[in-house]
Amino acid sequence: MKKYVGNSLIGIGLLLFFIVSYGVLENEQNQNELMESFTSIKTEAASEKVYVGANSVEVQQLKESNSEVVGILKIPSIYLESPVLEGATPENLNRALGVITGLDEPGELNGSAAIAGHQSHIFGQFLNRLNELQIGDRFELETKMDTLRYEVFNIQIVKPENVDILERQKGISLLSLITCYPERSNKFRLVVQAKQVEN
Secondary structure, eight states: OHHHHHHHHHHHHHHHHHHHHHHHHHHHHHHHHHHHHHHHHHHHHHHTEEEETTEEEEOHHHHTOOOSEEEEEEEGGGTEEEEEEESOOHHHHTTSEEEOTTSOOTTOTTOEEEEEOOBOSSTTSBTTTGGGOOTTOEEEEEESSOEEEEEEEEEEEEOTTOGGGGSOOTTSOEEEEEEEESTTOOSEEEEEEEEEEOO
16 A cells, blocks of 8 residues: 555656756746747837938838737746737737836836746746846846846835836836736835936
8 A cells, every 4th residue: 555655656757857948948938939039029120220321220110010920038046038018918928028018118217117927836937036126136138129228226016906106207218127026926016216328
């Protein structure tokens, strides 16, 4: 009987291991496909410039592209590189990070933009290490048109209904990174705020 129970537990453990491994591999493949898609979009963007005399004018349709990938968030201090999708819908947040709609475009002076993401419960994925960021840490948001650099200046834990934290702040381009807090709970939101910097 003990041997049967032991073998059953080993079998269940192996099954769970394979399920988790498959999920991790599938997630990585999905992330890679989204980032490759973004790279293709950026390449197309570079080739769709219209030159007028010495000035280059970006084609407006590029900004209005219906592509779902709008950028790649890179945070070296927590080893994060993840695609950012248009809209923080449940479907998007199961695949990557999502821009919260109804706010300003990232990089807009006196504007406020925000990116949301789940804590995926897999070390190093999505925003499950966001709590490790510290004031002064820097990161990048690569968009179709530019690479925007940010420096963290504020970290807060707030209630989900506290949306005032996303209000514009005069003189800066604000980007907020948001995830649920604490881990495996949606009682609060961890909000890491950064301002755009030149270098």
